[in-house]
Amino acid sequence: MSEHDFRSLQGCFLTASEHLRDPNFYRSVVLMLEHSAEGAMGLVINRPSATSIGKALGGSDNVNDAGAPVFIGGPVEPTSLFILHNCARLAASDREVSPGIFLAGSEHSFETVVRTPLQEPGQQRFRLISGYSGWGPQQLEGEIARGDWHLQPADSTLILEDNPYGIWEVCRRRLRRMHRLLQTDVRNPEWN
Template sequence: MEPVAGSLLVAAPTLADPNFARTIVLLLDAGNDGALGVVLNRPTELAVSSVLEPWAEVVSGPDVLFQGGPVETDSALAVADVAESWAEGEEPVGWRRVFASTGLVDLDAPVELLAPAFSSLRIFAGYAGWSAGQLEDEIAEGAWYVVPAEAGDPFLDDPSGLWSTVLRRQGGQLAMLATMPAEPGLN
């Protein structure tokens, strides 16, 4: 599968970079100029209310910021799923579709206008970014597996098992990797 907006990057078990070991990255943009995404399974302990108070009542649990990646960690990106009533109609102002009913939220938009449109929302500090050709090279080297995302992936209450869950549902050899211990030498 080609890396496109809305697909997931699953870190190979051998990817040792501590920024990405056992991560799942939702690609928000991918093209000839590079790619950008957020790590879905790295919650921090920092409450959203302490940084972006107006959005604290809107975020899905856990109500903490997630470490979106190592780039620009002092900036925030929000990913939201629109409520069923919006999914088929006109898109909410301040929201841009990435895949299915999931998209990016403009955090500068008024919360009171956007909140009713969302069924789920998560805020990420920083992002993961790749320059032109860099991600494709990493995929060719075997650092990442590209798989389709499912609607609920970005919004799990407990994202700690997301890496294994995504691998398992792929079937075949990828499903077998889900059981690989983090440190095979200790097995």
């Protein structure tokens, strides 16, 4: 594949197909953060763990949403922590990964999101994620070609969704609607 043929998937959702049985990705939705000819990186957004944020941060109750779960972003570097948040006042220091959703880019941002008392409860939200999903050169493209993943634009409203267990189903319904609208090559037209 030449440089000109490459299409970055950064900012997209990868939605696991029904037949993908890898326990790390079964019924998962991955927000793509990086994608280049050298590989790809993303965070699973719908896999809560049994560990609470308070416990993950040293048993501290002095954190926002201390009882909320830490999410499992993928099998790579499970001790690395990431924060996705919607705190616009930190936008200058953090990278916007989807409209209105930011990836904490510094220790200051991390501390601000996790420890600063929420000014507007229910409006400022975040998700603490451990580990990430990573692919080597051409690995993700091969998995997509094999049908393991389906692509769709990321939806900011789903990234911090209260019910993470429903995200995969929502994405699958949207994909079915999208594909009904697309013309397809049907080997047996009588199947239509």
